[in-house]
Amino acid sequence: MIHFVLLISRQGKVRLTKWYSTYSQKERTKVIRELSGVILTRGPKLCNFVEWRGLKVVYKRYASLYFCMCIDPDGNELEILEIIHHYVEVLDRYFGSVIELTSLIICRKAYYILDEILISGELQEPGKRTIVRAVAAQDSLVETVKEQTGSISTIIAQASK
C-alpha cells in the first residue's frame, strides 16, 4: 500500500501532497521536511529508493519536480517507480506538456487525476486511456452542469426579484 504521495520541487517546495495513511498536520510537515532533506541531496546516479523510518520511499525526478511515493517495506519498488511514471504520463497526456507541470500541478486537476489512478493507497486503474476518459467525462459534465446551474440561478435570481 502507498502511504502518501509527495511532489516536491528541486528547491524543496511542496507542489502536491496526498496522504493515504493517517498523519497529523505536524507529522506531515515533519515528513516533508525530513524527506526533502534526504531526497533532494541524493546524487543522480544513486538508486531511486530511500529507506525511511522502516518504510520505503520511491522517488523519481521529472524536470525540476520530484515525485515521491512511500510504501511498505515489502513493496515492489520498481512497480512503484512505474506507477509514478504512469501518473506522469497521464498528466502529460492530459495537460499536453510536462514542462508546464510545475505551474499546473497545484491545480486540483492533478488531484483528480491522482484520484483516478490511486485509491486508498492502491493502484486503481492501470489503463491510461480509461483515466483520461474518466477525467474528461468529469470535465465535460462539469461544464454542462455549470452552464445549467448558471442559467438556473439567473432564472431564480430574476424570478425572486
Added chain:
Amino acid sequence: MGSQGGFYQSKEFLDLVKSIGEARSKAEEDRIVLHEIDTLKRRISEPDIPKRKMKEYIIRLVYIEMLGHDASFGYIHAVKMTHDDSLLVKRTGYLAVTLFLNEDHDLIILIVNTIQKDLKSDNYLVVCAALNAVCKLINEETIPAVLPQVVELLAHPKEAVRKKAIMALHRFYQKSPSSVSHLISNFRKRLCDNDPGVMGATLCPLFDLITLDVNSYKDLVNSFVSILKQVAERRLSKAYDYHQMPAPFIQIKLLKILALLGSGDKQASENMYTVLGDIFRKCDSSSNIGNAVFYECICCVSSIYPNPRLLDSAADVISRFLKSDSHNLKYMGIDALGRLIKISPEIAEQHQLAVIDCLEDPDDTLKRKTFELLYKMTKSTNVDVIVDRMIDYMISINDNHYKTEIASRCVELAEQFAPSNQWFIQTMNKVFEHAGDLVNIKVAHNLMRLIAEGFGEDDDNADSKLRSSAVESYLRILGEPNLPSVFLQVICWVLGEYGTADGMFSASDITGKLCDVAEAYSSDETVKAYAVTALMKTYAFEIAAGRKVDMLPECQSLMEELLASHSTDLQQRAYELQAVIGLDAHAVEGIMPSDASCEDIEVDKGLSFLNGYIQEAIEKGAQPYISENERSGVLNMGNFRNQDHHEPSHGLRFEAYELPKPVVQSRIPQALLPSTEIVPVPEPMYPRETYQTPVPSNSSSAGSAELKLRLDGVQKKWGRPTYTPETSTSSSTSQKTVNGAAQVEGATTLNSTRETYASRKPQVEISHEKQKLAASLFGGSSKLEKRPATGHKVSKASSHVVEKSHVPKSSKEVASEKTAPAQPPPDLLDLGEPTDTSTVPSLDPFRQLEGLLDTTQVASAANGATAASRSPDVTALYADTPPVGIHNMGDADLLSGLSNPSVTNMPGATAKPQLTQSSGKGPNPKDSLEKDALVRQMDMCGQRDCHINMIQPYGIGGGLKIQERAETLVLCSI
C-alpha cells in the same frame, strides 16, 4: 486538452502561488502564507460569498495546508461545499475534505449524510466523487451508515463505480474486518467481472484476505493461474498494455497472490510452474516495468514450493540485476538474492563480489539493503565480521531510526551466534557505547544477566574470567566521555557486583571510579542510583570479607550530597549505604551476600507474616481490607479512572453510549506503547541462545580465555585453523598480532617489487581490500564443508603457516603479484563457464585449494612466466584446463605432496617473483588465488548442513579454481 481555461484561478491566487514560488527563504514563505491566512480568515466568513469565489478560497486553503500551515478554520466551509447541488462545487468540496480531514476528524459526521445521498445519485460522477471520499473519510464507526449503499454499487453498470466500490469495501475491511466479513464472497464474485480494471481492483482486497487466511482461498489457485496466463498471453485489450507489457500491474498483483497461495503447498505450486516459466521467458528485460515483473516472479518463485528450473531462471535474472549498471536493479538484485538464498543458498556464491561492491557503494540505500542481506546470511562462522561491519556503519550514521534498527540487529546476531563470551561482551560494549540510548533497556538487562549467570557452563572458572574481563573493559571504557545512560547503568551494576571479586582491583579503585561516574553524570538520577548501589555492594563485600573500609573523601562528599538529595530514591540509597557501613561483617553478609544476584528471592506476596498484626488491628475495630478490584467495582463510574479514560479521546466519541469496552481498548495501545517502540529483541530466545555457545568456549576454556584462543576454539570446531588471519582482519586490534608471525616471510618476498609497482598500487589496493573483506565476510560454510574431507591434517598444519603469509601481504598491500589486473574483478568472475563447473564437482575444490594455497608463491612465479606469453587473454588459461582431470585422479597424493615441498621451497620462491614481475601483466595468478580464497570462505551458502550443495556452487568461482589447478600443474612441471 485545453480545459485549463476552466480553472477559475483568480489573479490573486496566481500571484500568491508565484510569490511563494519565488520566496527565497522559508521565513519569507511563512510570512506570505500567514498574510494569506489572515486574508482568507476575514473573507471566508463574510456572508453571501458567491460559490465560485468560495471554491477558490477552498483551493487556496488546500494550498496553504499543503505548505504545512493550519487551515482548520476553513474546514467547515469545505464540508459545506460537499452539500452543494452543483457537481463542480461538490467535487471541489469532496476534494478539499479528503485532503483536509483524517478519518478521525469530528467533522466527518457532518459529511456522512451527504455521502449517503450522493451514493444514491443517478449521476455516476457524483457517485464516484462520493466513493473517493468514502475511501478516505469513513471510519470504523461510520461504516454501517454507508455499507449497504456501497454493496449495492458493486453491481453498478459503470465499471468505474464498481471498481471504486470494491476499493471502498477493501478500505472498510482494512479498518474493521468484522464489519464486512459477511461480504467477502462479493470479492470472489467480482473477480469474474467483465472489466479487467474491476478484476484488477479486486485483487487488492483478495491479497489482504489471502495474507490472513491462505487455506480458504486455495480453490482460487487455478483461477488466478488462468487469469495470469491470459494476461501474459496478451488476451487483455491493448488499453491495459503498459510500455508494451501486457497489464504488468495486474501481473504483479497476481504474482504476489500466487506467492502466498503456493507457499509450502506443493500441489498448488505445481499448478503455477508453467505460467511462471512462461513469464520468465516472455517478459521484456529491457524495460523497467519488465524488471518489476521479473522481480515479483523471483519473489514468487522463492516463496512457493521450489522448482529447480524456475530457481535457475530466477538466479539468472538476479545475476543480470546485480551486473547491471543501474543502482535500482542492483538494489532489487540484492533484495531478490536475500529471498532466494533461503531456498538455494548456493546461488549466493557466484555473486559475492557483486555483494561486496554493493556494500562498499556510496549509495546508502544500497548499503543498507546489503546489510540486510548479510544479516540474513549470518551464522556463527561469519558473525564477527558482519557484526563488526554493522557496528562500524552504525557509528558512521546519524539517522536514529536506522541506528536503532541496526543496533538491535547487532544485538540479535550477537546473542544468537556469539563465537565466544568475550566477543559477545566486547560487541555489546560497542553497541552500547555508540547507540546505547537507542537500544532497548531489556538488552542491557540481558547483558547484566549474562554476566551474572555466565554462559550456562558448569565451569565457574570461565564465568569468573568472563566477569573480570568485563570489569576490566568497563574500567577502561569509563575513561571515555559522554557514555549513554543505559550503558553506564550496566557498567555500574557490573562494577558493583564483580568489581572486587577477582581481587585485581581494590575497593578504592572501584569506588573511586563509581564516584567519578556519579559526579560526571550528575544530572542522570538513574545512573547515580546505580552508582550508589554499586558503592554499597563494594563496601558490603569489603566488610563481609573482614577488611577495613576507608571511605574515599570524594565518596564521602557524594554521600553528603545525596543524603540531602531531592530525589527520595537517591536519598534512601544513600541512607542505606550509611547504615550498611555501620554494621558488622556477619550482618552485612546477610544483607548483601556476595555474587548472589542470580539467586532467587522468595517473595511472600500475601505478606502472611503480617497476619498477626492485622488480626490485632481488626480486633481493635479497624476496617478489613477491601481489594482494589472490589473497590473499583463499586465505584466504577465516579472515580479518577473514568477521567483517565477520557484523556486519550478527542472530539466526538461515537461509542459514548455503548458499553465502556471500546474505551478500554483505546487504553491498551497506550499501555503497550513502551514495548512497541523498543527494539524488538526476542527475549525468550535469549537464555536458549546463550546455552548454545558452550561448544566453542568449552574447548578454549581448557587453555586460556583470551580472545585469540577463543577464536582458535571456533576454528577447531570447524577444523580450519588456517582461518585465523581472515576472520580477524576486520577487528583491527587483533589483526597485527595474529598475523605477526607470518608477516616476515611475506614481506621479504614482496619488498623487492614494491617500488616497481608502486604506481599501480591504488588500483590494487581497492580490489585487495574488497577481497579481504569478502574473504572474511563469507568465511564459514566452506570450512564446514571441508570438514568431512579433512584427510591431510599434516599438510594442513604446514600450509597453515604459509597461508598466513598471504594475508599480511594483502593487508599490507604489497602483493607484488598483484599487477594491475587486466580486467576488473567482476569480469574475471565471468570466466566461470558453466561447462567448467560441470567438470569440477568430482572433487572437493576446497580441499584441493587447501594444498594449493601454500604453493602460491611458486605458482605465481611460475605463472608469471607463463602468463607473459599468454598475457591479457585470461580465458586462454581455461582453454588448457584438461589438467583438472589429472587432479581428479590423485588429488590426495598430489596435494599432500605439493603442500609440503612448497613450504620448503619458500626461500626459492621468494627469489622468483623478481624475475617474473617484469612480465607480470595478464592473468593474475595471485589475484585469482586470493579471489579463490575468498570464494572458499564465502559462505553465502547459508546452512552449515548443506554439504550436498558444496559440489555445485562454483558457477563463477569454479573457473578460478580451474585456473588454480592449471597453475599447480605448471608448478608440477617445474
